[in-house]
Amino acid sequence: MAEPLRLLVVCLGNICRSPMAEGALRARIEAARLGHRITVDSVGTGGWHVGEPPDPRSIATAARHGVDISGLRARKLHARDYRDFDRLLCADLDNLAEVRRRAPDAAAARASLLLDWAGQGSDAEVPDPYTGGDHDFEQVWALVDDAARAIVDRVATPARFGA
Numbered sequence: 001m002a003e004p005l006r007l008l009v010v011c012l013g014n015i016c017r018s019p020m021a022e023g024a025l026r027a028r029i030e031a032a033r034l035g036h037r038i039t040v041d042s043v044g045t046g047g048w049h050v051g052e053p054p055d056p057r058s059i060a061t062a063a064r065h066g067v068d069i070s071g072l073r074a075r076k077l078h079a080r081d082y083r084d085f086d087r088l089l090c091a092d093l094d095n096l097a098e099v100r101r102r103a104p105d106a107a108a109a110r111a112s113l114l115l116d117w118a119g120q121g122s123d124a125e126v127p128d129p130y131t132g133g134d135h136d137f138e139q140v141w142a143l144v145d146d147a148a149r150a151i152v153d154r155v156a157t158p159a160r161f162g163a
């Protein structure tokens with residue numbers, strides 16, 4: 001059987017966007033029984049929140065959609081992540097630029113915008129909700145959950161998987 005596709009979602013703090021994306025992906029992977037085909041983790045390019053659970057607003061938003069992300073803990077992007085993951089899926093262009101800047105030569109090509117890679121637009125970013133309100137967190141959930149659905153559909157239908 002082929003090796004699983006290893007996805008790493010990247011944002012700035014690893015307490016809002018990327019843990020919500022990780023939770024959405026985990027839930028959809030589990031629902032599709034595709035845990036043997038695709039794995040997911042998340043990190044931040046910044047280290048301010050290392051070791052912390054997701055922001056309480058992220059936990060509450062995911063919970064409203066039936067997904068428990070309270071057990072996740074923030075960590076910072078590490079050099080080994082470029083070996084350990086097949087795709088580094090970034091929330092926005094700033095984080096994509098930072099992931100590419102830190103990449104060993106060949107690995108930069110494996111970094112993409114999450115929404116672009118999921119087929120949700122070109123140069124499409126997940127906006128940072130950190131200084132926003134509940135509406136902003138709900139908007140992030142809608143974006144990352146649509147991306148999660150598209151990614152899991154694509155993995156479930158290998159003929160359509162061109163990554």
Ligand code: 4NP
Binds near residue numbers: 013015017048129
């Ligand atoms: P995230 O949001 O990148 O979606 O996790 C942020 C979290 C924390 C900070 C910025 C953005 N911060 O500046 O601490």
